[in-house]
Amino acid sequence: MAREKIMEVRDLSISFKTTSGILNAIRGVDMDLYRGETVAIVGESGSGKSVTAKAMMGILASNAIVNSGSVKFTYDNKGVSKTVDILKMKKSDIRREINGQHIAMVFQDPMTSLDPTMTIGKQITESMIWHYKTPKKEAEEKAIELLSLVGITEPEKRIKNYPHQLSGGMRQRVVIAIAMACDPDLLICDEPTTALDVTIQARILELIKDIQYKKNISVIYITHDLGVVAKVADYVDVMYAGKLVEKGTIDEIFYEPHHPYTWGLLSAMPDLDTRDERLYTIPGSPPNMMKPIPGDAFAPRNQYALNIDNRLDPPMFKLTDTHYAATWLLDERAPKFDMPPEIAARIARMKKEENHDDQ
Amino acid sequence: MTTNEPLLKVENLKQYFRINRKYTVKAVNGVSFEIYPGETYGLVGESGSGKTTIGRSIIRLYDPTAGKITFDGMDISGKMDKPTFQKLHCNMQMIFQDPMASLNPRKKVEQIIAQGIDINKMYSSPAQRKEMVVKMLEEVGLDPDHATRYPHQFSGGQRQRIGIARALIMNPKLVIADECISALDVSIQAQVVNLMKDIQDKTHCAYLFIAHDLSMVKYISDRIGVLHLGHMVETGSREEIFDNPIHPYTKSLLSAIPSPNPRMEKRRKYMTYDYYESGIDYEAGTEHNVGGTHMVLATDEEFEKWTK
Ligand SMILES: Nc1ncnc2c1ncn2[C@@H]1O[C@H](COP(=O)(O)OP(=O)(O)OP(=O)(O)O)[C@@H](O)[C@H]1O
Ligand SMILES: Nc1ncnc2c1ncn2[C@@H]1O[C@H](COP(=O)(O)OP(=O)(O)OP(=O)(O)O)[C@@H](O)[C@H]1O
Ligand SMILES: [Mg+2]
Ligand SMILES: [Mg+2]
Numbered sequence: 001m002a003r004e005k006i007m008e009v010r011d012l013s014i015s016f017k018t019t020s021g022i023l024n025a026i027r028g029v030d031m032d033l034y035r036g037e038t039v040a041i042v043g044e045s046g047s048g049k050s051v052t053a054k055a056m057m058g059i060l061a062s063n064a065i066v067n068s069g070s071v072k073f074t075y076d077n078k079g080v081s082k083t084v085d086i087l088k089m090k091k092s093d094i095r096r097e098i099n100g101q102h103i104a105m106v107f108q109d110p111m112t113s114l115d116p117t118m119t120i121g122k123q124i125t126e127s128m129i130w131h132y133k134t135p136k137k138e139a140e141e142k143a144i145e146l147l148s149l150v151g152i153t154e155p156e157k158r159i160k161n162y163p164h165q166l167s168g169g170m171r172q173r174v175v176i177a178i179a180m181a182c183d184p185d186l187l188i189c190d191e192p193t194t195a196l197d198v199t200i201q202a203r204i205l206e207l208i209k210d211i212q213y214k215k216n217i218s219v220i221y222i223t224h225d226l227g228v229v230a231k232v233a234d235y236v237d238v239m240y241a242g243k244l245v246e247k248g249t250i251d252e253i254f255y256e257p258h259h260p261y262t263w264g265l266l267s268a269m270p271d272l273d274t275r276d277e278r279l280y281t282i283p284g285s286p287p288n289m290m291k292p293i294p295g296d297a298f299a300p301r302n303q304y305a306l307n308i309d310n311r312l313d314p315p316m317f318k319l320t321d322t323h324y325a326a327t328w329l330l331d332e333r334a335p336k337f338d339m340p341p342e343i344a345a346r347i348a349r350m351k352k353e354e355n356h357d358d359q
Numbered sequence: 360m361t362t363n364e365p366l367l368k369v370e371n372l373k374q375y376f377r378i379n380r381k382y383t384v385k386a387v388n389g390v391s392f393e394i395y396p397g398e399t400y401g402l403v404g405e406s407g408s409g410k411t412t413i414g415r416s417i418i419r420l421y422d423p424t425a426g427k428i429t430f431d432g433m434d435i436s437g438k439m440d441k442p443t444f445q446k447l448h449c450n451m452q453m454i455f456q457d458p459m460a461s462l463n464p465r466k467k468v469e470q471i472i473a474q475g476i477d478i479n480k481m482y483s484s485p486a487q488r489k490e491m492v493v494k495m496l497e498e499v500g501l502d503p504d505h506a507t508r509y510p511h512q513f514s515g516g517q518r519q520r521i522g523i524a525r526a527l528i529m530n531p532k533l534v535i536a537d538e539c540i541s542a543l544d545v546s547i548q549a550q551v552v553n554l555m556k557d558i559q560d561k562t563h564c565a566y567l568f569i570a571h572d573l574s575m576v577k578y579i580s581d582r583i584g585v586l587h588l589g590h591m592v593e594t595g596s597r598e599e600i601f602d603n604p605i606h607p608y609t610k611s612l613l614s615a616i617p618s619p620n621p622r623m624e625k626r627r628k629y630m631t632y633d634y635y636e637s638g639i640d641y642e643a644g645t646e647h648n649v650g651g652t653h654m655v656l657a658t659d660e661e662f663e664k665w666t667k
Contacts, residue, residue, distance in 0.1 A: 019507055045516025045547045061511075108515040111460040151406075157382055165378065168456040168538065169406025169571075191515065197405045197571035198615035199632075224516075224543065227617025230624040250621045266619075268549050281549045285500060350620040 005074065006186060006218055007033035007056065012069035014051060014060065021290045022065075025051045027242035029069075033186070036216045040229040040250075042265065043239030044286055049222045050108055052239075053188050056220075057105050058086045058094040075102045075185055100127045104184035108191045108222075110171040113178075114163040120147075120174045121159025128181050146177040149207055151200050169196045176204060183215060190222045205232055226266070230254065235322070238262050241287055241297035244316075248323035255347055258325040260302045263343045280342075296328070304329060304337060364432070365393035366565050367417065367533055372426035374409070374416045386412040388589035388641075389426075394533065397563040401580030401597070403571060403612065409589045410569045411456055414535040417567070418453050431532060449479055452526035454539040456569075458518040462510040468521055469506040472496070475529045495524040500550050516543045523551060530562055537569045552579055573616050577601055582652070585609045588634060590641040595653035605655045605665050607632050607639075 014026040026048045033039055041049045054060050056071055071086040075098075086094065099105075107113040115123060124146060125139035134142070140159070147155035150173040163171055172192065179187060187208070193201040209232065212219055221232060229236060229250070236253040238246040238261065246259040257263055264282035284301035287293050296302070299309035306328050317330035328334055338344070374387040387409040394400045402410050416423050419435060428436040431450060433443050452475070455461035462471055472492050475481075482488045493503045499520040510518055519539065526534055536555070540548045552575065555566065570576050576583060583600045585593040585608065593606040604610045611632035618624055634641075644656040649666065657665065 016512070018512060020504055045543055046514045050514060063512075109457065109459040109518075111457045157378075161378070165376070165384075167407040167411060171457075173406075197403070197612070198573065198617065199611060200406050201571075202615050202617070224548070225617070226619040227624065230619050230621040231617055231627075233621075254619070254621050281553065285502075288502065288504070290504070350623075353618075353620055354622045 003034040003037070005032060006035050007031070007074075008070075008072040009052075009056065010070050010072075012052065012055060012071065013067040014048075014055060014069075015065045015067060016061070017063045017065065018290075023289050025242055025289060026055070027293075029239075029242070029244055031237060031244070033218050033220065035185075035218055036212065037234045038212070038219045038221065038232055039235045039237060040221045040223060040233035041237045041239060042222075042224060042226070042229060044265075044282075045224075046286060046289075047239040048242040049239055050190055053105065053190055053220065053222055056086065056188065057099060057103055058089060058091065059099070059105075073098070073103070073186075100182050100184070101131045102184055103186045103188065104179035104182060105188040106172075106175050106179045106190060106192045110168070110175045111163065113175055114171060116163050119160050119162055120166070124159070124174070124178050124181050127178065131182050142181065143177070146180060147174070150174075150177050151203050169200065172196060173200075173204065176208075180211065184217065186218045186220070187212075188220045188222070191224070192221070193223075193225070193228060201228070202231075208232075226254075238265070241293065242289065243297065243326070245298065245327070246325040248319070248325075252320065252323040255350070256319075256323070257339070257343070258319060258323075258330060259298075259327050260304050260329070261298050262325075263340055264301075266346065267340075267343055296326075306334060363396065365429075366396045366431060367394040367567075368427075368429040369393070369413075369417065370427040370429075372413065372416060372428065373424045374412050374421055375424045385589055387416065390586070390589070390591045392584050392591060392594060394565050394567060396532070396565055397559065398581045399559070399566040399568055399579050401576040401583040402567060402569045402586060403573060403576055403583065404586030405588075405608075405612075406571075408586045410586055411537055413586075414453060414537050414567065414569060418451055418535060419447065445479075449475075449529060450532040451535070452529050452531040452533075453535040454522050454526045454537060456537040456539075458515070458522050459510065462518065462521060464510055467507055467509060468496075471510070471521060472506075472524045472528055474525065479529075481529070491528060495528045498527075498554055499524045500547060516547055519543060520547075520551070527555075527558060531564060533565050533567065535567045535569070538571070539568075540575065541570065541572060548575065555579070573613065585612065588641065590644075590656060592641070592656045593654065595649070596651065599649070599651060599653035603649070603653070605649055605653075606657070607637065607665070608634075 009029060009031040012026055012029040016023045016025055029052060043049055066087055072083055073086055074081060074083045121143050124143040128134040128139040143159055144155045147158060152158055152170060152173060176192060193204055208219060223229060233250045236248060236250055237244050240261045246262050257266060267280045282301055287297050295311050296309040296314055299305040308328050314326045314328045316324040316326050318324055329337060370391050372387055372390045376384045376386055378384060404410055415421050417428055423436055435447055469492055472495055473488055482491060492506060496503055496505060501517060501520055523539055540551050543551060568579055577597055580597050582596050584591050587608045593609045604613055611630045614630035643658050646654045647657050647662040649655055
């Protein structure tokens with residue numbers, strides 16, 4: 001079956017005005033998303049994951065400047081397929097036509113998207129009533145059902161609670177329920193399960209998968225939890241300092257990573273056998289995004305950096321039809337090298353685990 | 360194990376919230392544990408089990424419904440006199456779960472981080488104050504430039520680190536860290552955990568580390584408490600809990616730890632545990648010793664069944 005593209009981001013570049021100058025948060029991002037598929041965006045804190053997602057929803061902060069790019073979104077408008085550029089739309093049109101109904105987002109910080117003065121029941125039913133004119137009674141029943149689906153016990157009592165009366169993880173699940181209330185085509189989840197324990201996390205991920213399967217919706221997960229990525233993603237986009245540095249299928253990224261930053265990311269996650277006194281961290285810190293970055297932004301932290309990295313930003317090199325990485329190490333003129341032994345050992349361990357599991 | 364006095368002693372703590380006439384949430388329902396100077400106590404448990412509430416009761420953002428809390432030799436469970444309150448304020452700090460809700464949006468980062476040292480006059484000159492703030496920013500992996508920005512101008516992970524800096528700058532004896540690394544990416548997580556360990560080595564402070572990420576809890580904690588529905592169902596050293604979990608809830612929790620291995624993860628099935636269908640009654644259980652410091656909440660029959 002042909003894949004049906006629903007979102008196409010091209011050459012996206014976004015800066016912010018701040019008191020100490022202009023901060024270049026997104027520096028040329030291309031991204032594609034197809035119907036029914038799941039993409040995970042991973043990357044260091046501050047690399048631009050949330051800003052990218054907000055651009056996709058047309059809800060950038062007021063001090064944001066879009067330097068270039070387009071965000072084309074294709075959706076079904078009363079039976080006719082329609083493509084719009086979110087970045088060119090009026091805020092009020094986005095709110096009326098797109099957000100909630102076609103694209104819904106679960107925000108990283110649940111308190112910022114909940115209204116402290118309104119009961120959670122009201123907050124879940126509000127958008128159903130607004131977008132679909134669902135009768136109040138029916139909307140309320142659906143709200144109760146959604147709350148119980150996200151694992152909140154005694155939902156009929158809970159709908160009368162205000163956000164501050166809920167635990168952190170409950171709030172996060174309420175936000176998920178709000179996002180699902182209007183059956184969107186695209187669900188963007190920004191760190192949706194960070195406040196959840198593993199059992200509830202597993203349940204929420206199963207639930208989203210389930211809905212995805214039934215309604216054929218697309219999901220973007222923004223997460224630093226590689227365990228979550230491993231569980232849900234078909235494709236992975238790795239971001240560093242406002243750019244995509246590697247993209248591929250889940251297997252390509254986990255078992256055949258090619259970018260030194262991806263190596264670092266995979267090395268830094270503790271597996272349960274981590275016995276070392278200290279956890280591995282990628283040396284150095286991310287670049288200051290207020291200053292121009294000559295060459296490859298990751299070069300100063302990259303022990304495999306070549307001379308050219310300090311001068312010229314690498315293009316995306318193609319490895320397979322689905323796998324790309326932006327590192328000069330893949331240039332044919334680059335010296336031959338092997339991936340670091342720790343990461344090779346870790347991949348070997350994962351593969352062995354898997355065989356072991358098969359027996 | 361240390362033989363000295365515990366830094367924090369919580370005995371039979373109860374914290375109820377009355378929602379209306381017919382509905383009271385028993386968020387914490389008779390919890391006891393101790394934390395010794397310089398150790399890290401990991402508190403884990405399902406969402407809504409009462410972890411944050413325990414933290415907030417200990418640091419006295421709530422008035423406990425019942426129970427006794429002793430900190431550094433002082434009884435802090437009832438009304439406190441001024442010196443006790445001030446000592447509590449300096450020596451116990453909390454890093455909050457919801458960073459945006461706990462940072463004043465109208466204050467610059469510098470003022471936020473320096474708040475505690477300002478109130479308690481912990482420096483001798485403005486230059487020293489600045490130096491302390493800058494050093495703290497660097498330690499949590501932020502830029503000195505960030506001092507003049509407002510909280511909403513940061514990414515989620517950066518915001519969380521502001522909260523960490525604000526707590527650690529006080530050099531407290533006990534830090535209640537509520538999900539303080541869960542919003543951070545793995546590399547920064549590792550950096551912050553290493554930092555917390557370094558500070559502990561230097562100042563011998565203790566941590567109450569609230570988290571749901573068991574691989575991190577295993578890595579950082581000396582002892583662990585497993586909380587479920589307001590009850591402490593199992594406690595013990597890290598080895599006791601991870602190598603020999605007894606309570607069915609603990610077992611289900613350990614079985615659900617995601618592994619960063621896609622091919623395995625996609626076919627994984629979890630052990631499930633449903634209290635209401637399990638036939639277990641937490642109110643009927645008492646603490647049973649499994650061996651060493653390992654305790655589990657159970658009735659005699661349950662204990663027999665689980666340990667055989
Ligand atoms: N409104 C704003 N004003 C100024 N700077 C901003 C604003 N919003 C975001 N930034 C900056 O843009 C960069 C990217 O932020 P973003 O929130 O996308 O990071 P992220 O990848 O989601 O990180 P995290 O994993 O910590 O959530 C950061 O350096 C952040 O400080
Ligand atoms: N101020 C409050 N008013 C009323 N109920 C509250 C209040 N604070 C917490 N609760 C309730 O107490 C219970 C325990 O909440 P708590 O925040 O301690 O959970 P938690 O273990 O920290 O969960 P999470 O992992 O989701 O953060 C929940 O049922 C919650 O709804
Ligand atoms: Mg973010
Ligand atoms: Mg909590």
